[in-house]
Amino acid sequence: MGESQRIAIVGGGIIGASVGYHLSKLGADVTVFEKGSPGGGATGHSYAWINSFDKHPRYYHEINHNSMNLWSRFADSIGKDIGLHWGGNVSFASDLRDGKRLIEITKRLQSWGYPARLISSEELGALEPKLETGPVSAALYTWMDGHVIPVKVVSACLDVIISTGGTVNLGTYVKSITVSTEGSIVTTDSGDSLFDTVVVAAGTDCTEIVKTAGCHIPQLRSPGVVARTKPMPPIIQSLASIHLPPLSDSTLQTHVRQDLDGIVTIGAGSQEDEEEDDSQRHAEDMLKRASFYFDELSGAEISPVPVGFRPMPIDGLPVIGYADTESHIYVTLMHSGVTLAPLVGRLAAAEIMFGTNIDTLNPFRPSRFS
Known part of the structure; x- marks a missing residue:
């Protein structure tokens, strides 16, 4: 996969913004679709505690712990005040x-x-x-626990996406995603747009959006x-x-x-x-x-x-990866979005841009719901 990939991000919360930010840094042409305002969903309601305090099983704890260790570097790379505070x-x-x-x-x-x-x-x-x-x-x-102001993180990431040539569409509801031989088609009130890959980071709306493409990602009401x-x-x-x-x-x-x-x-x-x-x-x-x-x-x-x-997969664990082996749809759905944003953004962008499989993410694949 080359640097000219056209990638849609459905959802302008902290996970979608981080994935879009990291993709932009890798040279992708990123378009964000957000039905409301930046961080206006679960991100804006979050207590935003950066931690891996009581998370099970062990591999879920580890991915949160590893992401905590990336937060300071992530904040430095963004280069804006995001309210990051370490104090335990x-x-x-x-x-x-x-x-x-x-x-x-x-x-x-x-x-x-x-x-x-x-x-x-x-x-x-x-x-x-x-x-x-x-x-x-x-x-x-x-x-080593911390906190952050997540809407500031989202705003800073979207600014980078725009400054690198990307597009952010606010107040734009995605009606459906259709998979074709050429990629994935995102349908909004403004019409259809074709992308090489669509990242669904739409929080609680994720289940209904991926369902339009024939994917099954069940959630709990939380x-x-x-x-x-x-x-x-x-x-x-x-x-x-x-x-x-x-x-x-x-x-x-x-x-x-x-x-x-x-x-x-x-x-x-x-x-x-x-x-x-x-x-x-x-x-x-x-x-x-x-x-x-x-x-x-x-x-x-x-x-x-x-x-x-809260975005809450039915088994409580994150959902990260392509909806299936033939799909152009990449799903990112999780409750611990604030803690996981730096790591998931970086690893998801690497998988999409380089066509690689990062085994750290294997326990969290959407295929477990097939």
């Missing part, structure tokens, strides 16, 4: 049962070579002086909700993310991060918990729970982000 994550427990679980997670992460250790309540206080911990049965510190404050003075001093214990048996844990621009993002439960309550009342309830630990959050002005739906 702390998850701590107040009761013995949850503390025992954190201890077991620590042992597993350490055996897998992941930077993780248990810390004392005094060490946690030194990391976050404004944190009022209360009783601590266990605290797990994964010091709603999630976060809320965000207006910019505030620094409250979280060093950590990129912190997971706070539930206040009672009837409530979920709360996760909190503060961007470099001062905005505090709050979510409830784990990154996989399903939640659809995007009401102002629920946002204020999450703020109240976080304020129990960070008093300076009390009275902050907070707004819910409308419920978002």
Whole structure:
């Protein structure tokens, strides 16, 4: 395959933007189709914690860990402020049962070579002086975790695509993809366009879009909700993310991060918990729970982000690769899009441009759903 390939990217979220960015750097003629605004889907709703904290099986953990190690280089190559912050994550427990679980997670992460250790309540206080911990049965510190502002990443990648001669079509819905002997035809309201390869990075829309080309990629319905404050003075001093214990048996844990621009993002439960309550009342309830630990959050002005739906393959693992051996359609569908964006972008671009098979991606091929 040569450098003159015409490649369509369906979806302008963080995965589509990264794949398009890396393809542009390799000389491809890239056209992006995004039905809304850049990063307006799951990317804009993401808590955006860069991690490989509790990901199974081992090969899924490894691909996330490897991608984490590429984030700084990716950010440097983009050359713009994307809100990347390294500071680690702390998850701590107040009761013995949850503390025992954190201890077991620590042992597993350490055996897998992941930077993780248990810390004392005094060490946690030194990391976050404004944190009022209360009783601590266990605290797990994964010091290489980070966060990013994903819509800034998307915007920066799309700028590079345009600057290298590519095209970005916003507000453009892809109706179908048709495979022909010459390539793949993308159909929108504006008509048909022929491409050598079509990368489907359309998040929750991926299943329906590839279905038009006869492909089967099943997904789970996975709603999630976060809320965000207006910019505030620094409250979280060093950590990129912190997971706070539930206040009672009837409530979920709360996760909190503060961007470099001062905005505090709050979510409830784990990154996989399903939640659809995007009401102002629920946002204020999450703020109240976080304020129990960070008093300076009390009275902050907070707004819910409308419920978002995570791209979630039915087995929970990423889908990366050609839809079949004869296809010109390359699928990229995954929940851990923020963490995986640098690695998936680089490897997918290499497979498409060089016609190679990268064995790191073999466990994640679409063929497992055939």
